[in-house]
Amino acid sequence: MTAAMSTSSLTIRPVADGEEGDVIALWRACGLTRPWNEPARDLAFAAAKFNSEVLVGLADGRIVASAMVGHDGHRGAMYYVSVAPAERGRGYGRAIVAAAEGWLLERGVWKVNLLVRAENTAVLSFYDGLGYAPGATMEIEKWIDPSKRGDR
Numbered sequence: 001m002t003a004a005m006s007t008s009s010l011t012i013r014p015v016a017d018g019e020e021g022d023v024i025a026l027w028r029a030c031g032l033t034r035p036w037n038e039p040a041r042d043l044a045f046a047a048a049k050f051n052s053e054v055l056v057g058l059a060d061g062r063i064v065a066s067a068m069v070g071h072d073g074h075r076g077a078m079y080y081v082s083v084a085p086a087e088r089g090r091g092y093g094r095a096i097v098a099a100a101e102g103w104l105l106e107r108g109v110w111k112v113n114l115l116v117r118a119e120n121t122a123v124l125s126f127y128d129g130l131g132y133a134p135g136a137t138m139e140i141e142k143w144i145d146p147s148k149r150g151d152r
């Protein structure tokens with residue numbers, strides 16, 4: 001994403017300085033934060049790297065949608081895909097995911113590996129409608145910094 005883009009009355013662009021509190025409040029309202037993933041640290045980490053970004057979607061000047069997007073030099077990933085509860089069903093979720101996909105395509109990434117929490121089965125229909133399907137891979141994981149270890 002080279003500049004802000006507008007879709008369905010949602011203006012999408014990278015997060016700007018001073019917006020961190022609003023973005024984290026949105027993530028919290030959407031139930032996406034976990035005690036071991038300190039959201040301010042996650043946001044600052046992703047926003048500062050060349051291979052990742054935190055996108056925000058604004059409607060009437062307010063942040064109502066967000067997605068963290070990035071790649072590891074091979075595959076793309078998205079985290080914190082979120083639309084404010086009162087703003088759902090207006091196409092904002094579709095738009096922020098499309099913007100994240102566009103961000104990856106601009107960088108030559110052609111596949112997204114998306115992690116969905118096992119208990120968040122409700123969101124699978126949303127992703128199914130956007131063309132995401134269960135893959136033939138299984139996630140295995142290790143906390144290589146045990147001091148940051150969390151529950152699953």
Ligand SMILES: CC(C)(COP(=O)(O)OP(=O)(O)OC[C@H]1O[C@@H](n2cnc3c(N)ncnc32)[C@H](O)[C@@H]1OP(=O)(O)O)[C@@H](O)C(=O)NCCC(=O)NCCS
Nearest residue numbers: 030081082083088089090091092093094116122123125126
């Ligand atoms: C998932 C989420 C981002 C969807 O946002 P949204 O703005 O309501 O989504 P949209 O309005 O763009 O919906 C796009 C399509 O998905 C469908 N959809 C949206 N939520 C859905 C759900 N829970 N189940 C089934 N379909 C759903 C819509 O009907 C729409 O279909 P259409 O284009 O055929 O009309 C939002 O519900 C959310 O923030 N959830 C909590 C956070 C979360 O779980 N994020 C994902 C982490 S992996």
